Amino acid sequence: MASTLLLLSCEQQKALDNPPEATDIATITAISAERAAAFNAGDAEGIAVHFSDEAFLIAPGTKTLQGLEAVQQYYQAIFDVYETELESGYESVKVDGDLAYGRGFATVTLKPKAGGKKIISTSKYLNILERQTDGSWKTTHDIWNDNQETPGTSVPQLLP
Numbered sequence: 399m400a401s402t403l404l405l406l407s408c409e410q411q412k413a414l415d416n417p418p419e420a421t422d423i424a425t426i427t428a429i430s431a432e433r434a435a436a437f438n439a440g441d442a443e444g445i446a447v448h449f450s451d452e453a454f455l456i457a458p459g460t461k462t463l464q465g466l467e468a469v470q471q472y473y474q475a476i477f478d479v480y481e482t483e484l485e486s487g488y489e490s491v492k493v494d495g496d497l498a499y500g501r502g503f504a505t506v507t508l509k510p511k512a513g514g515k516k517i518i519s520t521s522k523y524l525n526i527l528e529r530q531t532d533g534s535w536k537t538t539h540d541i542w543n544d545n546q547e548t549p550g551t552s553v554p555q556l557l558p
Contacts, residue, residue, distance in 0.1 A: 422493045426500055426527055426535055430488055437484040442473035450536040458543050480508040496529040520545045
């Protein structure tokens, strides 16, 4: 009986030390890193795979885009014109059941493939994610805006 209580106590402490939310937060943070790596590789499909089928992309200077194909086309339009570099990360992640959000920062550097001046933009963003029926997390809303610290440094509008 004492060994059973000790084992139960150890399992309860383990659950307290590593709550399910911590695992979800680690997974969501890894997804963000995978998206950044895909951006740096110019891989629009590698970004879109992390979005739900009905996802919304709400970028500055463009209309709201919806769906995986629209997300992929948005990023492909950037990669067709620019060599890209992204430094980004979450400042906070909150999980509540099957919904989560990540609030973060980003610095984007775009170098025109045809030559010309680099564009550097800093921004803040909010991702809303939903746990899928298979247990994975997908982005349902990706929203960001420029910090506009320096006039003329925002990422140019590439899609109508």
